[in-house]
Amino acid sequence: MLPQLGRAAMLPLWTAQLATGTKSFERNGIIGSAWLNRHGLHTARVSLAHRIAAARRRRLSGLVSARDREDFARDGFVVRPDFLPAAEFATLLDQVKSYRGPLREITEGDTILRKIALDPKTLAVLPGLARLLDAPEWRGLIRYVGGRDAEPVVWIQSILRHACDGPPDPQTALHADTFHPTVKAWLFLTDVAADQGPFTYVPGSQRVTPERLAWERRMSLAAARSPNAENRQGSSALSQANCRRWACPSRASSRCRPTPWSSPTPSASMRAARASGVPCGSRSGPMAGGARSCPGPGSTLGPGPGWRGAA
Numbered sequence: 063m064l065p066q067l068g069r070a071a072m073l074p075l076w077t078a079q080l081a082t083g084t085k086s087f088e089r090n091g092i093i094g095s096a097w098l099n100r101h102g103l104h105t106a107r108v109s110l111a112h113r114i115a116a117a118r119r120r121r122l123s124g125l126v127s128a129r130d131r132e133d134f135a136r137d138g139f140v141v142r143p144d145f146l147p148a149a150e151f152a153t154l155l156d157q158v159k160s161y162r163g164p165l166r167e168i169t170e171g172d173t174i175l176r177k178i179a180l181d182p183k184t185l186a187v188l189p190g191l192a193r194l195l196d197a198p199e200w201r202g203l204i205r206y207v208g209g210r211d212a213e214p215v216v217w218i219q220s221i222l223r224h225a226c227d228g229p230p231d232p233q234t235a236l237h238a239d240t241f242h243p244t245v246k247a248w249l250f251l252t253d254v255a256a257d258q259g260p261f262t263y264v265p266g267s268q269r270v271t272p273e274r275l276a277w278e279r280r281m282s283l284a285a286a287r288s289p290n291a292e293n294r295q296g297s298s299a300l301s302q303a304n305c306r307r308w309a310c311p312s313r314a315s316s317r318c319r320p321t322p323w324s325s326p327t328p329s330a331s332m333r334a335a336r337a338s339g340v341p342c343g344s345r346s347g348p349m350a351g352g353a354r355s356c357p358g359p360g361s362t363l364g365p366g367p368g369w370r371g372a373a
């Protein structure tokens with residue numbers, strides 16, 4: 063009786079959350095309802111979110127070049143080698159390496175992430191990063207790919223794989239972060255070796271095809287009771303076979319393979335990818351940076367207050 067009363071009390075909140083980015087199948091009884099999802103609730107949310115983002119992106123199309131729009135439409139990401147001139151990049155790297163300040167540490171599986179929030183006070187002593195974040199090219203790409211004219215949350219980030227005891231890092235398996243379009247971008251401060259878990263993206267997997275929607279529907283029916291915690295929270299794990307089947311039907315098969323971004327790509331490259339509803343295995347090695355960037359390998363930044371949470 064009590065659990066039923068509790069669910070009834072939650073109904074107004076759960077209903078209101080349908081119009082937001084809330085994605086947890088486990089915590090929202092409406093979003094997680096197998097009956098509603100069998101009748102199209104989840105797939106309707108996916109389709110609507112993508113249509114809204116596409117309309118917003120059309121309005122923001124003047125912020126990026128025709129080439130960027132073309133690359134993004136085809137692959138779901140934009141790669142920009144040598145995003146900064148060499149001298150500017152060297153200055154930025156020096157400033158980041160010599161920065162000393164508080165940071166937060168997160169563990170996810172056997173990976174440790176160290177993050178420095180780039181608030182105005184921090185950016186005041188990192189003028190190279192402040193200039194980058196103010197650059198029209200950066201601002202335009204972030205806004206266009208994300209389909210939102212809004213400031214992104216930006217970090218300096220170090221990712222240390224196999225750095226602590228724990229189960230395998232769930233971010234290293236191909237997955238779709240969420241059901242709705244969003245954006246992630248990195249300015250890599252160092253190269254990331256292939257065996258260090260470079261960010262990986264399935265080209266073309268941003269498209270909402272009938273195959274994709276069929277998969278979304280199947281996944282949504284069982285997600286609330288999935289043994290996989292990430293699935294229950296709305297980040298859906300994908301098999302590589304699944305990706306190949308529906309990621310990019312019009313492309314040659316070699317292009318359908320997940321694309322790792324790793325060495326020997328220039329460390330100054332910038333990559334902006336649509337991470338929503340898009341299968342991505344992400345762990346960008348020990349040193350990945352940018353909108354999520356990171357301190358140099360010699361950084362002596364100490365761990366901040368313990369902070370565990372999903373990345």
Ligand SMILES: [Fe+2]
Pocket residue numbers: 233237239342344373
């Ligand atoms: Fe992820």
